[in-house]
Amino acid sequence: xxxxxxxxxxxxxxxxxxxxxxxxxxxxxxxxxxxxxxxxxxxxxxxxxxxxxxxxxxxxxxxxxxxxxxxxxxxxxxxxxxxxxxxxxxxxxxxxxxxxxxxxxxxxxxxxxxxxxxxxxxxxxxxxxxxxxxxxxxxxxxxxxxxxxxxxxxxxxxxxxxxxxxxxxxxxxxxxxxxxxxxxxxxxxxxxxxxxxxxxxxxxxxxxxxxxxxxxxxxxxxxxxxxxxxxxxxxxxxxxxxxxxxxxxxxxxxx
Amino acid sequence: xxxxxxxxxxxxxxxxxxxxxxxxxxxxxxxxxxxxxxxxxxxxxxxxxxxxxxxxxxxxxxxxxxxxxxxxxxxxxxxxxxxxxxxxxxxxxxxxxxxxxxxxxxxxxxxxxxxxxxxxxxxxxxxxxxxxxxxxxxxxxxxxxxxxxxxxxxxxxxxxxxxxxxxxxxxxxxxxxxxxxxxxxxxxxxxxxxxxxxxxxxxxxxxxxxxxxxxxxxxxxxxxxxxxxxxxxxxxxxxxxxxxxxxxxxxxxxxxxxxxxxxxxxxxxxxxxxxxxxxxxxxxxxxxxxxxxxxxxxxxxxxxxxxxxxxxx
Numbered sequence: 001x002x003x004x005x006x007x008x009x010x011x012x013x014x015x016x017x018x019x020x021x022x023x024x025x026x027x028x029x030x031x032x033x034x035x036x037x038x039x040x041x042x043x044x045x046x047x048x049x050x051x052x053x054x055x056x057x058x059x060x061x062x063x064x065x066x067x068x069x070x071x072x073x074x075x076x077x078x079x080x081x082x083x084x085x086x087x088x089x090x091x092x093x094x095x096x097x098x099x100x101x102x103x104x105x106x107x108x109x110x111x112x113x114x115x116x117x118x119x120x121x122x123x124x125x126x127x128x129x130x131x132x133x134x135x136x137x138x139x140x141x142x143x144x145x146x147x148x149x150x151x152x153x154x155x156x157x158x159x160x161x162x163x164x165x166x167x168x169x170x171x172x173x174x175x176x177x178x179x180x181x182x183x184x185x186x187x188x189x190x191x192x193x194x195x196x197x198x199x200x201x202x203x204x205x206x207x208x209x210x211x212x213x214x215x216x217x218x219x220x221x222x223x224x225x226x227x228x229x230x231x232x233x234x235x236x237x238x239x240x241x242x243x244x245x246x247x248x249x250x251x252x253x254x255x
Numbered sequence: 256x257x258x259x260x261x262x263x264x265x266x267x268x269x270x271x272x273x274x275x276x277x278x279x280x281x282x283x284x285x286x287x288x289x290x291x292x293x294x295x296x297x298x299x300x301x302x303x304x305x306x307x308x309x310x311x312x313x314x315x316x317x318x319x320x321x322x323x324x325x326x327x328x329x330x331x332x333x334x335x336x337x338x339x340x341x342x343x344x345x346x347x348x349x350x351x352x353x354x355x356x357x358x359x360x361x362x363x364x365x366x367x368x369x370x371x372x373x374x375x376x377x378x379x380x381x382x383x384x385x386x387x388x389x390x391x392x393x394x395x396x397x398x399x400x401x402x403x404x405x406x407x408x409x410x411x412x413x414x415x416x417x418x419x420x421x422x423x424x425x426x427x428x429x430x431x432x433x434x435x436x437x438x439x440x441x442x443x444x445x446x447x448x449x450x451x452x453x454x455x456x457x458x459x460x461x462x463x464x465x466x467x468x469x470x471x472x473x474x475x476x477x478x479x480x481x482x483x484x485x486x487x488x489x490x491x492x493x494x495x496x497x498x499x500x501x502x503x504x505x506x507x508x509x510x511x512x513x514x515x516x517x518x519x520x521x522x523x524x525x526x527x528x529x530x531x532x533x534x535x536x537x538x539x540x541x542x543x544x545x546x547x548x549x550x551x552x553x554x555x556x557x558x559x560x561x562x563x564x565x566x567x568x
Contacts, residue, residue, distance in 0.1 A: 058456060060375055089459035099450040102473050111468070112458035169456060187297070 005071055006172060006202045007052070012078075013065040014047055014056070021047045024066065024227040029172065034194055034203045036217035036234065037226040038210065040249065043223040045206045049174050052077070052204065053082035053091045070171070089116065092165030097181050098157035100164070102151035105132075105141050108149045108160055112168035128169050130189070134200070135163035137192050155186025159247040160171040162193065173197065179212065191216045210250055214238045222246045262265060304552025311540035315339075318534055324541070330504040330515075330537040335522070339538065341545055343504035347514035350548070351425040351491040351496050354510060359485050363436025364471070364478065370437070371444035372452075372466040387520065398498030401427035404493040405497025406499065413511060422510040428495045436485040443477025444470050476564035482556030489551055493518035517546045 003227040007029040014022040022044045029035050037045035054077065056062035057217075067076045070090070077087045085161070092112075100108050110129045118124060132138040141152075149160055160180060165173055175194070179187040194203060194216045205215050213220050213234065220237040222230045222245075230237060230246040241247045269278070296371065316324070319339040328342025366386060372377050406423040410416045416423075435452050455465040493516075502512025502523050515523070522540050529536045 048501045052494065053457060055453065058453070085459055085461060088457055093457040095450060095453065095457075098452060099448075099454045100470055101451060101454065110454070111460075115455075115458060115460040116469070164454075164458065 003033065005029065006031040007071060011068065012048065012051060012068060014051060015063045018059040021226055024229045025223070027221055027228055028221060029204060029233045030131060031202050034198050034205060034216060035219045035221065036213035037204065037206045038213050039222050042074055045123045045223050046176055047069040048203060048223070049176055052172065053093050055093070057084040059198055073100045073114050086218060089148065091172045092169060092170030094158070094165050094176065096162050096163055096177040097153055100157050100160050102119065102148065102150055104146045105149045105160060106145040108252040109163050109167050111164060113217060116168065131163040131167040134166050134197065135159045136189065137163055147150060153227050155182050155188040157188060158186065158190060159193070169200060172202045172204060175203060176221035177206050177208060180208060222249060261495050262516060272539060279467060297356045305547070308540050308544040310539060312544050315534060315541045330520070331536050337509050339533070340369055341542070343506040344515060344517045344520055344542065345545070346422065346506050347500070347504065347519070348490060348516040349423050350428065350510060351428060351500060351507060351516055352486060354400040354425025355429035355432060355468035355489040358426055358487065359432045359436050360482060363433045363485065365438055366433065366470065367440035367444055368466045371441045372462055372470060381437065382412055387434045387438055394431065394492060394494040395498070397431050398495045401499035407531040419499065420511050421500050421514045424496045425500035425510065427499065428492055431492070431495065432485045432488045435488050436481050437482035439484060440478045441476070443474035443481065446477065447473045476561045479560045479564060480557055483553060483560070486553050490550055490553065491546065493522055497522045502566060517542050
């Protein structure tokens, strides 16, 4: 089966002030596949994820080198001439800790459309319903769309955050350890969701859980100290790793 | 390992009768009572002020009915034909406060949003104290500024404007309370967790959208208490209105007219030589009591608002 490359990371270097975090990472992101970034704390996996939507631009002293090319068109989203806001309009993100706005469920999901200037109420309502369904939250939320989002449980809040990211139909969805603050049942729920979602959107997920990477991803990138050590199909990386460092990590000898 | 001797010594220390332990208890008690006195003194002063205001006001209400006080439309306690209606003073106070808030709330909130959401931390550390300097200018200077600079400027635009008017006093008072509004609002916005900001930016929002749709609503309980502080400050402000607004009790909503606020009246009368115990003298206390009650109402309203918004979160 031919796979389309949705994005290409090319020799990506990132430093924060004097601190070099990424030392030149190159890897492809395949369309409608789940790519997992794994590695011990401090290896730069979250930093790399946050390059994809230029999140680092919010803080001073962030410095990118190299390219992330978004296909089709091979647009370098790290380019100085590219407005980070435009990038974030195309690439959605879900964070480690569920972070719904202190607004209603409906307003949370509609927020992305609102900031894009969408006024048509019927369209917004449609998108809200569609995204909540995609995020597996519709049945629980449909009768309380206008009650505060903060009253939801942690797992529901995280699915709401996924719905919020999906409402604007992103080309790539970034998930930054989306289940690390959740209980096992909510975690399984989100993993199943990721399997469903990849039919419609390309997913990059950072995770600390090797089981999660093995279960829920198609490709795995193992990073260590700012370098990409190994990249390949998850099955291969977890069963027959090529690099001894990958092997020690997945067998639990370090990290 | 401890020797037997050391163990004995330790147990002596831990015995409640040991002199060191007794000293410690005494010291603790002395400090506790000292702290209590410090806390009690501020409460006592408040109680004393309120009780003096009330006791001095009672004889006033023996001569003037509460109905006259609250419904009469003239306040001329020092005239031959005296009227004792507090309405003109309350009107002046509210009118000048409203004008001040029209200036201070938008400017203060926008300044706070700018400082909190737009500038780098290093620039903020510099700009915030500079803005707070506005509060360090003595209010008497603001008063002269209103009378001798702002009023002539306004007269060029509104030729019928008199030398004393509420408009100019209110505008300048608004500038004066900007730092009260902006500084506290900025603190409230800063305490909004950054993960909410990131959530907003992550869906493609601009800084302005993030500030107005996420940060300000999330910080609203803190921002509303900043507004209430601004209201209390404007309510109690004396010098600016006494100097620039003309000290003439006037029941009108026209800001180009002169007016007197409760505070301005108190200054005016306190400066005169009224016989002790006369009704004019008592009227100061009554005015003071009214001001206290109004300010108290605002503070309670502020507390209530704050609670309401916190519950919403």
